[in-house]
Every structure is written in structure tokens, then in C-alpha cells.
Amino acid sequence: MKLELNQNIILFLTVERTNIDLHNDMIKKAEDLIPVLKKRSESANVDRRIPKETIQDMKDAGFFKILQPKQYGGFELDPHTFSEVQLRISQGCMSTAWVLGVIGIHPFQLALYDDKAQKEVWGEDDNTLVSSSYAPMGQVTPVDGGFKFSGHWQWSSGSEHCAWALLGGLIFPPEGGAPEYRTFLIPKSDYEIKDTWYSMGLKATGSQDIHVNDVFVPEYRTHKQSDGFNLTNPGYEVNKNDLYKIPWGQLFVRAVSTPAIGATKKMLELFIDGANNKASSDPSKLAGDTHTQTIVAEAAAKLDAIETVMFRNYDVMVDKAGNQGGIPMIDRVKFRYDASLVIEKCLEVVDTLFSNAGGGAVFAGSDIQKIFLDVHTSRAHVANNPVSFSRNYGAMQLGVENTDYFV
Numbered sequence: 001m002k003l004e005l006n007q008n009i010i011l012f013l014t015v016e017r018t019n020i021d022l023h024n025d026m027i028k029k030a031e032d033l034i035p036v037l038k039k040r041s042e043s044a045n046v047d048r049r050i051p052k053e054t055i056q057d058m059k060d061a062g063f064f065k066i067l068q069p070k071q072y073g074g075f076e077l078d079p080h081t082f083s084e085v086q087l088r089i090s091q092g093c094m095s096t097a098w099v100l101g102v103i104g105i106h107p108f109q110l111a112l113y114d115d116k117a118q119k120e121v122w123g124e125d126d127n128t129l130v131s132s133s134y135a136p137m138g139q140v141t142p143v144d145g146g147f148k149f150s151g152h153w154q155w156s157s158g159s160e161h162c163a164w165a166l167l168g169g170l171i172f173p174p175e176g177g178a179p180e181y182r183t184f185l186i187p188k189s190d191y192e193i194k195d196t197w198y199s200m201g202l203k204a205t206g207s208q209d210i211h212v213n214d215v216f217v218p219e220y221r222t223h224k225q226s227d228g229f230n231l232t233n234p235g236y237e238v239n240k241n242d243l244y245k246i247p248w249g250q251l252f253v254r255a256v257s258t259p260a261i262g263a264t265k266k267m268l269e270l271f272i273d274g275a276n277n278k279a280s281s282d283p284s285k286l287a288g289d290t291h292t293q294t295i296v297a298e299a300a301a302k303l304d305a306i307e308t309v310m311f312r313n314y315d316v317m318v319d320k321a322g323n324q325g326g327i328p329m330i331d332r333v334k335f336r337y338d339a340s341l342v343i344e345k346c347l348e349v350v351d352t353l354f355s356n357a358g359g360g361a362v363f364a365g366s367d368i369q370k371i372f373l374d375v376h377t378s379r380a381h382v383a384n385n386p387v388s389f390s391r392n393y394g395a396m397q398l399g400v401e402n403t404d405y406f407v
Contacts, residue, residue: 037092090262138169201377242322
């Protein structure tokens with residue numbers, strides 16, 4: 001018994017050490033990519049898509065496999081690692097961090113699908129990438145063995161680099177009542193990508209439209225929102241890691257807010273550099289000016305608070321998902337609200353820095369202006385609008401039942 005216990009302790013410590021080593025390796029690779037991404041950023045904006053070379057660099061680094069199941073070549077690291085990589089990538093190019101976030105989070109959801117679906121995607125190539133558009137735009141008709149599926153979706157970031165797409169749709173019960181939301185997994189041969197992405201910011205994300213016309217989707221290639229919410233996912237039959245007991249909705253919403261944190265940190269760095277190194281006829285732009293000092297202090301404190309809340313919430317989720325009977329609903333709702341506030345809080349910093357950065361920030365090619373536009377564009381994503389999430393969290397504290405099933 002003692003020998004067996006010692007062996008288990010050694011195994012646990014070995015796994016922990018491996019995870020730390022993998023984590024540190026991912027962070028180092030992300031930091032090494034920052035200057036490369038910065039150099040490619042301007043041409044990527046002009047092309048309105050991430051270069052193939054950048055996607056390959058991130059594949060080679062293993063970033064898309066951070067949350068992927070080990071049985072399909074992934075690492076099964078926790079969300080801290082994924083977000084820390086995103087934070088660094090966004091300091092080189094926020095569009096790249098956005099695409100990494102959206103595409104790189106999908107292996108987590110795919111791990112919740114029936115294993116037949118996982119095999120179809122990763123069975124022959126575990127580097128296969130999946131895009132998405134979760135708006136419930138799909139027209140769904142139940143048929144034997146699955147569904148007929150059609151629709152048109154916007155904002156499918158990085159879709160041109162992917163071989164599959166996750167698309168939202170509603171199934172309306174014939175007897176009436178509330179529809180059931182599901183995500184439908186579709187191969188590229190069954191959809192058309194339409195080049196529509198002409199945006200003011202996040203220009204390089206290639207967030208194109210996807211069109212599907214009357215294709216068959218087998219039942220096993222769908223994921224019920226109710227399974228994600230209730231933690232009754234069919235993928236649990238093969239993916240046993242407690243990582244996958246974190247509610248899926250909690251991770252996706254952070255994939256589209258975390259890039260703004262890293263980009264805003266970069267904007268503060270640029271602002272400080274300008275205050276220290278550029279002569280100006282306006283004394284308020286100089287490092288010795290007390291107003292400038294206050295702007296920098298408040299920006300740094302706000303960014304630290306945003307990041308601290310995100311990682312604290314991860315700590316709670318990782319701990320409670322597997323060890324304490326699950327994450328309490330009030331915490332899930334609060335964490336969802338916290339995630340929706342990230343962009344609002346980043347915009348407070350971004351707008352202040354931009355307004356005080358001097359005339360150079362208004363000219364094309366300004367790095368500060370680029371971040372300003374990128375962060376403002378990210379606010380347009382529904383996950384980054386805190387209005388309904390604040391109401392739900394407040395209502396729960398007042399004794400009302402939760403009404404959000406993507407928490």
C-alpha cells in the first residue's frame with residue numbers, strides 16, 4: 001500500500017512538473033513571436049486576414065493544442081496557459097490573438113462532442129482547425145439520423161484557415177414550446193465562405209461570412225447547449241480530465257475578451273514610451289507632468305485589476321470543477337458578468353490614452369490608433385456586451401432564477 005501511494009505521489013508530481021514545463025514553453029514561444037507578429041501586422045491588415053505563415057507558426061508552437069484532448073495529440077493544459085499565451089500574442093497583433101482565441105478554444109468544445117465527431121475532425125490530422133459562428137441563424141429540419149441544415153452566418157474569424165465550422169441553430173419542437181439551441185459541426189465541403197470582412201478594426205481577423213445550403217448533419221455532430229450547461233456532455237465518455245468539467249461557455253467568452261487586455265497593455269507601453277522619448281510643445285505629454293503620471297498610474301492599476309480578476313476566476317473554476325462538486329451557479333453567473341466587463345474596462349484605459357497621446361495618434365500607421373480601433377471593434381461582439389449579464393447577476397442575488405444557459 002505504501003509503495004503504491006508513493007508511486008501515485010511521484011506520478012502526480014511528474015504530471016505537475018510536465019504541465020509547468022509545457023506552460024513555460026508556451027509562454028516563451030508566445031513572447032518570441034511578438035516581434036514577428038508586429039512586423040507582419042501592417043500587411044495582415046491590408047490583406048484583411050492572418051498570414052498562413054502566422055497560422056503555421058502557432059501550429060508549430062502548439063498553441064491550438066493547449067486545450068485539445070491528449071488522445072488526439074493535445075496537451076490538456078488549463079485555461080491559465082491559454083489566456084497567458086493570448087495576452088502575449090495580442091501585444092504583437094490583437095487580430096492574431098483574436099483568431100488564436102476563437103480557433104484555439106474550439107478543441108475544448110469539440111472534446112465535449114460524441115467521440116465519432118472528434119475522430120472525423122482529428123482522426124487523420126490532429127492539427128485540423130475549426131472556425132465558428134454561434135449566432136442561431138441555422139434553419140434546422142429534423143430527419144432520420146440527424147438534421148437538414150441551412151443558413152447564413154457572420155463573424156467567422158479565421159475561417160479561411162479551417163477545415164470545419166461550428167454553427168449555431170435552433171430546433172423548434174413540433175408540439176410547440178421553447179426551441180433547443182445546438183451547435184452544428186460542418187465540414188468545409190458543405191459550406192461556402194463569402195469575403196465580406198471590411199472593418200474599422202480587427203482588420204486581419206478575416207471574420208468572413210459562412211453560407212450553408214440544405215446539407216445533412218448527423219445527430220452525433222451536434223452539441224446541445226443544455227449538455228454544456230448541465231455538464232452532461234457525451235464527450236465525457238472518452239475525455240476524463242476535470243478540465244472539461246469547466247462549463248464551456250465560461251471559456252469561450254474569455255477567448256474574445258482576453259486579446260483586448262494584452263493590446264491595451266501594449267498601448268500603455270507605447271504611451272509611456274512617447275511620454276519619455278518624444279519632445280512636445282504640449283507639457284501635458286511630458287513624463288514630468290503630473291496629469292500624465294496620473295493617467296499612467298490609473299491605467300496600470302485598472303489593467304492589473306482586470307487581469308487579476310480573470311486569473312482568480314480561473315483558479316476557482318479549475319479547483320471547483322473537479323474537486324468540490326462543481327462550480328456554484330451564482331459563481332458561474334458572476335464569472336460570466338466579469339468576462340463581459342473586460343472590454344468596457346479596457347476601453348476606459350484605451351480612450352484615455354488615445355485622448356492624451358498627442359496629434360501623432362490620429363495619423364494612419366499609428367500603433368496607438370490601431371489598438372484603439374481594434375479594442376473598440378471587439379466591443380461589437382455580443383459576448384462583450386455586459387447589459388444582460390449584469391441584470392442576470394443582479395437578479396440572482398435578489399433571489400431570481402438564472403436565465404443564461406451559456407455560463
